[in-house]
Amino acid sequence: MSADLSERDFECFLSVGFTHHREIIRKTETIEERLFYIRKCATEFWSKETLKYHLDEDLYRKEGSIQQTNFNKTIDNAAFKQRALQSFKDEYLLDFVNIEDPELVDERVIEQRIIQNVKNFIMAFGADFTFMGNQYRLEVAGQEFAIDLLFFSRRLRSLVAFELKRGEFKPEYTGKMNFYLAALDKYVKLPDENPSIGIILCKTKNDEIVELSFSDTSKPMGVATYRTSQELPPEIRQALPDMEDLKKLITE
Numbered sequence: 001m002s003a004d005l006s007e008r009d010f011e012c013f014l015s016v017g018f019t020h021h022r023e024i025i026r027k028t029e030t031i032e033e034r035l036f037y038i039r040k041c042a043t044e045f046w047s048k049e050t051l052k053y054h055l056d057e058d059l060y061r062k063e064g065s066i067q068q069t070n071f072n073k074t075i076d077n078a079a080f081k082q083r084a085l086q087s088f089k090d091e092y093l094l095d096f097v098n099i100e101d102p103e104l105v106d107e108r109v110i111e112q113r114i115i116q117n118v119k120n121f122i123m124a125f126g127a128d129f130t131f132m133g134n135q136y137r138l139e140v141a142g143q144e145f146a147i148d149l150l151f152f153s154r155r156l157r158s159l160v161a162f163e164l165k166r167g168e169f170k171p172e173y174t175g176k177m178n179f180y181l182a183a184l185d186k187y188v189k190l191p192d193e194n195p196s197i198g199i200i201l202c203k204t205k206n207d208e209i210v211e212l213s214f215s216d217t218s219k220p221m222g223v224a225t226y227r228t229s230q231e232l233p234p235e236i237r238q239a240l241p242d243m244e245d246l247k248k249l250i251t252e
Contacts, residue, residue, distance in 0.1 A: 009035060012042035019048050027055045036060045066090050068207060069222035070214040080194050083156055084220065087128075088199055092226045128155040136161075138183045147180050159184050159196040169205035169223055171213040181219035195219070201226050 016038055024037045037060065041051055066088040075081040129151045136150040149162040161180050165173065177198040184196040198221035210223045 009039070012039050016041045017048075020046070020051055023048065023051055023055060028060070033060045066222050066224060068205070068210045068214075068224075069220070070217050071220050071222070074218060074220040075195070077194070080156070080158075084158075084197060087153065087156060088222055088224060090224055092201065092224060128153050129160065130154065132159075138180070138187065140183050140187075145180065145183065147184075150184075153197075156194060156197065157192075158194040159189055161196060161198045163198070163200050165200065165202040167203050169200065169202040169210055169213075171209060173200050173202075173223075174213040174217050174221065177221050178217045178219045181221065185219075197221065199224055 020041050021038075024034050024041075028034045028037065037051065037055065040046060040054070040059075046054070066085065067090055069085065069088075071081050071084050075084060130153075132150040132152055134149050136147040138145045138147065147161045148164045151160045151162070152158070153160050161177070161184065163173065163177055163180075177200055181196045181198050189196055196219070198219065200221065200223045202223065202225055205223055205225055214221075
């Protein structure tokens with residue numbers, strides 16, 4: 001077994017505490033699954049409570065398993081398609097976004113929380129992502145348009161645009177994202193880079209509506225949902241920043 005471990009894996013193993021290892025061994029079955037959680041604990045500095053939460057949520061099997069995309073019809077390169085499917089999840093835990101009622105909060109507030117915690121946001125997607133900006137400006141035919149969040153993925157060699165929606169997914173979101181991706185490919189993408197990818201992050205979604213909305217799209221995109229800290233167990237919420245502290249950060 002040790003022959004399959006890299007030097008980095010041994011470093012991760014040694015940096016994780018005994019109580020973490022005990023939880024991982026108790027709730028996992030395979031070496032691959034255990035290594036996944038050990039790496040997460042080591043690189044994202046999970047507390048024991050956070051680890052237990054992710055184990056109970058079965059993060060290992062959900063990681064890199066986004067289901068609702070149009071990648072099969074919009075990405076021709078098989079290797080790029082596979083990497084894209086593995087790079088995104090169906091649901092993201094934005095546990096640094098402490099909002100009492102996300103339905104009553106504008107997307108810009110959620111966006112600002114993410115900007116303040118951009119390192120954590122990148123970690124939610126993977127270390128290969130580089131932040132390029134929020135409200136990223138695109139000029140098309142003399143008009144300005146703004147993408148909520150723009151990243152570059154070194155693994156995918158692709159620009160990745162995120163649109164944040166506070167409520168349920170709506171079909172018109174895909175048309176807007178399709179336009180943004182077309183503009184990125186024309187004006188921002190470099191010749192040696194892969195086509196831009198879009199991810200629409202919503203609070204909830206209806207699978208059939210999402211699938212139908214993809215029917216006339218030509219650019220690669222997916223729809224995922226997110227949860228905020230208010231939806232976490234109390235023991236995890238207690239370790240997160242206070243709502244008033246976050247309000248102060250926004251207004252400063």
